Structure formats: C-alpha cells, structure tokens
Amino acid sequence: MTLLQIMADDDAGEVRLRTGDASVIGTELAGRGIEFDRWPAMSGLGAHIPNEDILAHYADRIAELNADGRYRHIDLARLQPDDADPQWSAKAEAARGKFLSEHRHAEDEVRFFVTGRGCFYLHLEPEVVAVVCEGGDLVSVPAGTRHWFDMGTRPDFVAVRFFEEEDGWIGDFTGDEIGARFPALDELIAA
Ligand SMILES: [Fe+2]
Structure with a gap:
C-alpha cells in the first residue's frame, strides 16, 4: 500500500502524519511542491515480461508526461529477487546502499x-516526508531537493x-547521515 509518513527532521519519533489515503497523500505532497500521481496498474506482470512490453503498455501515459520532450532518456530500473543467483543478495545490498545517504540531483x-x-x-526542512511508493505510483522529486531512497x-x-x-x-551527496536516524523502508511498512 502507498504510504506517507511525515516526521520532524530532528526527531524521527515525532510522527506528524501517517496515511495510506492516496488523495490525502496527493494533497499533502502537492502542498509541498512534490508531484504525485497514480496510473492504472498493469495486470499480469511477471518477471518474464520484457522491458519493451512494459514501456509499450505505458506509451500513452509516458508520452503525455513527456509532452514537452524534456525527458530524453526513459528506461526501466528492474531489481527483483532471483533465488537462482547466489550473488543476488550481495547485488541487492550494493544497489540498496547507493542511495541510502542524503543527496540531491541537478534534475527532477x-x-x-x-x-x-x-x-x-x-x-x-523542518520535516522528513517519507513516501512509500508501490505499483501504479508516480513521484517527481524536484531538482535540488535533499532526499534519500530505500528499496x-x-x-x-x-x-x-x-x-x-x-x-x-x-547524486550530489550532502554528507549528512540523516538517513540512518530514520526508520528504513522495512520498518516503516511494518509499523
Ligand atoms: Fe535520488
């Protein structure tokens, strides 16, 4: 389930809002200048479905979002458990570690x-806004926004x-290890 949890940036224990209501999530994020949208989920999506088929399925939505042509590179990031690969856990841990520290980007x-x-x-500031995205969620983090990501x-x-x-x-890493002071994704959804 999509989840929004807003905390004080100097105290992760101070939870100011926690909701799974998509319309409230959209309103709260819009009020903070963060674009959030939901697109219809794609049914029958298995690990065997090629990337091109997924991109083709969403071609109209993608074209609409990119009406002004600003996005010149559109691709799929795909990381799914592969129990047949003995290296999978190490690969997953390495991938997870890349963006766990606070950073920002030059573009959205x-x-x-x-x-x-x-x-x-x-x-x-003065909040940390955690957005747990699930299938069907679109989020745009504005350029320059301090953030981190947990998979x-x-x-x-x-x-x-x-x-x-x-x-x-x-990422342009800020050097602030603030992420370590906040609940990880697994903890957030288990709460
Ligand atoms: Fe990022």
Whole structure:
C-alpha cells in the first residue's frame, strides 16, 4: 500500500502524519511542491515480461508526461529477487546502499513504479516526508531537493525512470547521515 509518513527532521519519533489515503497523500505532497500521481496498474506482470512490453503498455501515459520532450532518456530500473543467483543478495545490498545517504540531483528525479516498492525520504526542512511508493505510483522529486531512497532489504521493483540528461541519476551527496536516524523502508511498512 502507498504510504506517507511525515516526521520532524530532528526527531524521527515525532510522527506528524501517517496515511495510506492516496488523495490525502496527493494533497499533502502537492502542498509541498512534490508531484504525485497514480496510473492504472498493469495486470499480469511477471518477471518474464520484457522491458519493451512494459514501456509499450505505458506509451500513452509516458508520452503525455513527456509532452514537452524534456525527458530524453526513459528506461526501466528492474531489481527483483532471483533465488537462482547466489550473488543476488550481495547485488541487492550494493544497489540498496547507493542511495541510502542524503543527496540531491541537478534534475527532477521522476519515477513510475510499475510494480514492487521503494521509499523516497524527502528532507523538506523542518520535516522528513517519507513516501512509500508501490505499483501504479508516480513521484517527481524536484531538482535540488535533499532526499534519500530505500528499496528495502529484499529489493523488488520495476520502475520507469525519466531523465533529461543521460547522467541525471548521479547524486550530489550532502554528507549528512540523516538517513540512518530514520526508520528504513522495512520498518516503516511494518509499523
Ligand atoms: Fe535520488
């Protein structure tokens, strides 16, 4: 379930709002300048479905979002458990660790979750706004916004990424280990 949890940025225990109501989530995020949308979920989505088929399924929505052509690179990020691969856990841990620390980007970070789950933590002083995205959720983190991302201890997601520049995913890390003081994705959804 999509989840929004708003906390004080100096005290993760001070939870100011926790809701799974999509319309409230949209309103709260819009009030903070964060774009959030929901697209119809794609049914029958198995691990065997090629990336091209997923992108083709959402072609109209993607074209609408990119009406002005600002996103010149659109691809799929895909990380799903593979028990047949003995290296999977190590790969997953490495992938998870990449964006667990606070950073920002030179362009908007736009992600549409086709399936699975991931959490954006937006550091919007004096708050930390945690958005647990699931299949059907689109979120756009504005350029320059301090944030971090947790894909959980068992990453499982397929997400469409929209980039203006090929290296748009590169993070400018702030050096603030604030992320370590907030509940991880697994803890957030278990609460
Ligand atoms: Fe990021």
